[in-house]
Amino acid sequence: GLPKSMSVLRVNDLVLAAYDSGIRRLEPRNGYSPGQQDSQQFWSAGSSKCQGWDSQGDATYQVLVQEVNASAPQAEPYYMQILKTCELDDATGTVQIATRCSLNGEDVLHYRGDQNRWFSVHPAAWRVAERWNQAAEVFGAMNHLTPQQCQSWIQSSASFIAQQTAQPTGHMALVPRTEARPRRLICHVTGFYPRPIKVTWEQGEQDALWEQLSSGILPNGDHTFQIQVSIELGQEGAGPTEHVCVVRHSSLANTTLRVTWDSQPTVQTVTMEIVVGCLLTALGVGALGWYLRKK
Template sequence: MPGSHSHPGLSLLPAGVHRFTHSQIISPRAAPGLPKRQSLLQVNGLALSAYDSSSRRMMPRNGYMQGDQETHQFWSISSVRCMFWDPWPTVHVSLVQGTPGRPRRLMCHVTGFYSHDIEVTWERGGQGALGEQMTSGILPNGDPTFQIRVSVKLGLGEHVCVVRHVSLGGIFVPLVLLVARLQSSK
């Protein structure tokens, strides 16, 4: 790296403030021939590595981290991690049976998302069911991803679980899941 001192297996940056940048482009509907995911790591504007989902490999850039066995192992692990990374949240909806005194609830379980900033809400008949929702809060999965459970009392009308997360495109594009439509037994 320019301005750094290199020794076998060691890179030192001069003391001071440095800027680390990790940029990603994720396009689930990429044009033919273009990768669905690209990633670039930079320090002070110098590219260190790049990932391309077409090759499914993390590649060093500008001579950084090339040539030793530890580095090769690092890049192999990073390639596998990127290859199996799925940025889309997984949504499971289930009916939790009630007991006397506890009504039936619909549970929306969203898992496998990163970053942890997410919004999961229930709508009934086109209106938010905000006061009626119960949530587990955002919990870690044990890998870099997170999960959350949000439930709502089952009532008449259409029930919709709405998920807003950056991986779904834009800043917050909702993933809408129609769950149930209960009719009155009249």
């Protein structure tokens, strides 16, 4: 039931457009509009470009599978992911461009725009890298992003992305003590955008000194993110009511979100919510696959 190929345009962690080879059309995501440009022409041109990538992607796939499978054959089907990235330095205006190819979640080839060269990551892909580097033209299937394209996409979407903020919400869960670990408090913060966030613990209006563990920032099913930060309740007399989870995020401006134990749901209810959240996150990570693991 999956399409043969999919393409996604994302700027600053926000998905702006997606192409599905089943419907052969580039469509907006999260309400994105190209602004002053002719909207119909923008999406039509984008669809045509993605349709061209379908056949070029097939050629790339065949080349990589042939080389990798020759050295280490496997029975299961291969899937390919190509990640094209560019970073714009606002201070200097310079653009860094890179392309990464993977098969079944494993890096195979990297392209670095500053050196205009391919580098093999998988041992079996060195011949492909050499051929592509020696070619008179850059291998057509890649269609590397140009600095002009990068600047255009980033600048044209900047005002739209700046409006797509979402404030975080949070709640706590208490994990009982086990033989291996002391009691822990978990602060689950979710629903925020943009991605950068800071979550810390306080005890008695001072920074908590006990060990703190973070899940890292993970994607939700929409364009927002979530994170879990836990702290050990090392002192026998220290209870959950004495701890405060402090959240700082750009959507909150100069204020902070302070999550306390007061009026928390029961442990069983909160734990179930977190388990469900983790399952949904696992599905999201599985869908994005290689990119998020590398990220």
